[in-house]
Amino acid sequence: MNEKQRINIIRVAQGKNSTLSHLYIGGLFCCxxxxxxxxxxxxxxxxxxxxxxxxxxxxxxxxxxxxxxxxYPKVHRGMLEITGIPNFDLVFIHIGNYHTQTAGCPLTGSYWQRLDGDYQVLHSAAAYKYVYPLLVGEMEKGNNRIVVENRV
Incomplete structure (x- = not known):
């Protein structure tokens, strides 16, 4: 898969109990x-x-x-699930603000902050409403692979 089609989760910072990541679609930062x-x-x-x-x-x-x-009745067609992860199942990209709401799932955010040694994301629903149709569009084009990288 070439870089212009790639969907990436790049982990950029680690808190005490949390990890902050960037989501890229085709090399463009999305949330x-x-x-x-x-x-x-x-x-x-x-x-x-x-x-x-x-x-x-x-x-x-x-x-x-x-x-x-x-x-999200106008856009929702199913949860965005990341599959094929060893020892994980039902991993969804969804809304939430705190690491206590993840249960192993990536939570979307428009902004972030660090408080008491942990990261949190803000304006989660706005970010979700933005990236959901982008990711669905990529899947409709046959681009259904996501690459996760640690850079922390």
Whole structure:
């Protein structure tokens, strides 16, 4: 896959219990992401997904789907799920502000701040409404791979 088509999560900063990342589509910055800590050993609900290349798909049957269908009825077609992650399942790109809301999922944000040694993202819903159709559009073009890299 060439760089112009690539979807990347680039981890750029680490807090005590959180990791701040950037989401790029085709080399363009789209939003911030908040994840749990990077750990060598997975701890259920407290570890971000490991570096690697994974697949994106729309998941219209998971529990969060009904809630997002009501919140975003004009655009929602299923949760943005990252699949093929060893020891992880039902990993969604979704809204939230604090590492305590991630449970291993990337949370979208328009801005970030660091308080008490941890990162949080702000204006999460606005970022989600922006990146959701972009990612769905990429998947419709056959670009359903996402690459996760640690740069911290």
């Amino acid at each position: 911030y992401l908040l994840e749990d800590s990077i750990r060598k050993e997975k701890i259920q609900g407290l570890t971000c997904i490991p570096e690697g290349e994974y697949r994106l798909r729309l998941n219209p049957w998971a529990g969060m789907n009904a809630q997002y269908g009501v919140k």
